[in-house]
Amino acid sequence: ILNVEQSPQSLHVQEGDSTNFTCSFPSSNFYALHWYRWETAKSPEALFVMTLNGDEKKKGRISATLNTKEGYSYLYIKGSQPEDSATYLCAFSGSGGYQKVTFGTGTKLQVIP
């Protein structure tokens, strides 16, 4: 059984604050790490796919880093806005890439105007 853990489970921040959360995953047999944003009543939306140790990806105010040796990834949101309110999911896939994708339970972010 693969353990993909996310922390914190939920987070409330004020509009304009920057925030970050963590995804930890098995450090052996790593292939790829995905981040998704899932807004209520919508489909999960892919944010990043990272495959290399040390990868850093950025999309607007959201960025992510990857450390495959120690098995963690951070997602950062700079200057949070109410529209950033969503559940952020990470998903791990093991070596070979054909194996199943294992999701964490998500971090639910609420940005308070």
Next chain:
Amino acid sequence: GAGVSQTPSNKVTEKGKYVELRCDPISGHTALYWYRQSLGQGPEFLIYFQGTGAADDSGLPNDRFFAVRPEGSVSTLKIQRTERGDSAVYLCASSSGPVSSYEQYFGPGTRLTVT
């Protein structure tokens, strides 16, 4: 362009009945995944298709669950003798590549309620 679609969006069925859930992936996407999401959990992998064949069905919980993708596009998830524990949101995703390092595009899900 058209995204991933799933039908029905909601399905209420009685315990013991048979249900079929349909997924229409993005045209040309070779990989298709089914997930199940229960309250408070992340999506749980069920099965992965590459083309017409199930490359990994290790997530199907038992033999009441079966999925097909006969022509390599539309997929149907079939659940026999439904149980109350099968109640969940069933998500489908497709991607353009055969390996899980490609972005997955998700459908809106089918909410299944077994009474």
